[in-house]
Amino acid sequence: MAVAHPHYLKSSEKRKDIEQLMVPNAPLAAPIPQPTILSQEELKKIAAFKAVEFVRSGMVLGLGTGSTAKHAVDRIGELLKSGQLKNIVGIPTSMKTHEQAMNLGIPLSDLNCHPIIDMAIDGADEVDPEMNLVKGRGGSLLREKMVETASKKFIVIVDETKLVDYIGGSRLAMPVEIVPFCWKFTLQRLEMLFTDAGCVGRLRTEGERGAPYVSDNGNYIIDLYFDRDMGDLKAASDAILRLAGVVEHGMFIDMATTLIVAGKNGVTIRNKD
Numbered sequence: 338m339a340v341a342h343p344h345y346l347k348s349s350e351k352r353k354d355i356e357q358l359m360v361p362n363a364p365l366a367a368p369i370p371q372p373t374i375l376s377q378e379e380l381k382k383i384a385a386f387k388a389v390e391f392v393r394s395g396m397v398l399g400l401g402t403g404s405t406a407k408h409a410v411d412r413i414g415e416l417l418k419s420g421q422l423k424n425i426v427g428i429p430t431s432m433k434t435h436e437q438a439m440n441l442g443i444p445l446s447d448l449n450c451h452p453i454i455d456m457a458i459d460g461a462d463e464v465d466p467e468m469n470l471v472k473g474r475g476g477s478l479l480r481e482k483m484v485e486t487a488s489k490k491f492i493v494i495v496d497e498t499k500l501v502d503y504i505g506g507s508r509l510a511m512p513v514e515i516v517p518f519c520w521k522f523t524l525q526r527l528e529m530l531f532t533d534a535g536c537v538g539r540l541r542t543e544g545e546r547g548a549p550y551v552s553d554n555g556n557y558i559i560d561l562y563f564d565r566d567m568g569d570l571k572a573a574s575d576a577i578l579r580l581a582g583v584v585e586h587g588m589f590i591d592m593a594t595t596l597i598v599a600g601k602n603g604v605t606i607r608n609k610d
């Protein structure tokens with residue numbers, strides 16, 4: 338979605354504009370400055386670059402996945418290359434980010450060697466007013482949750498289209514990673530948990546033939562869609578995780594420590610109380 342940044346013409350510029358309209362064959366005036374339109378992609382980049390300003394040399398960093406996090410990883414690579422950052426160790430949250438970071442020359446490790454991470458930076462699909470998140474529309478929710486729960490600070494970077502009144506409020510998917518064995522059975526059990534919220538589940542597929550999408554961990558993903566607010570998120574989380582066959586879900590409850598939102602009125606930074 339394209340959004341307009343506020344822009345105000347100076348009164349002299351406005352006058353020139355009007356005069357030009359009124360005088361026939363008037364010589365063309367200098368072009369009137371147009372409002373700056375920032376694309377969603379540019380807003381993602383702005384949020385990502387702002388987050389990287391919090392990175393310090395020597396940190397162990399959780400590297401997120403998705404189009405917003407990609408900008409942050411690119412920026413970290415750039416700052417390492419220029420020598421403005423030194424001794425960074427990255428912990429990638431997906432095979433895709435692993436590959437991107439490796440190509441940028443970012444030294445990488447994993448949770449086995451670095452069970453405590455200084456800071457993670459990642460995008461999100463939804464952010465509610467309490468800074469609870471939906472993540473995993475990119476399919477990497479399990480590794481993201483493992484890395485981000487191990488992080489002392491977790492900076493979430495989004496453009497303002499990701500802000501919702503309640504989790505599920507975008508009417509887009511809330512992903513659940515499940516084992517492939519008898520996935521239809523697990524899908525039905527998931528739907529049954531949330532009949533009051535009008536929940537419908539769909540197996541995530543890919544390619545023309547609609548083959549099941551397979552996560553980095555060899556699992557399937559069920560996308561849950563809600564008609565209404567599911568209510569108590571912790572209760573919902575517990576109920577989902579109690580189902581045999583479920584590996585993890587994409588609700589990140591009470592995990593984000595900082596939220597950076599880029600929008601038409603600029604960038605806002607909010608820290609969790």
Ligand SMILES: O=C(CO)[C@H](O)[C@H](O)COP(=O)(O)O
Pocket residue numbers: 401402403404405406459460461462471472473474475476477478481
């Ligand atoms: O959770 C994720 C991937 O599993 C992403 O962070 C989330 O989907 C947001 O992606 P994008 O920045 O491309 O909008």
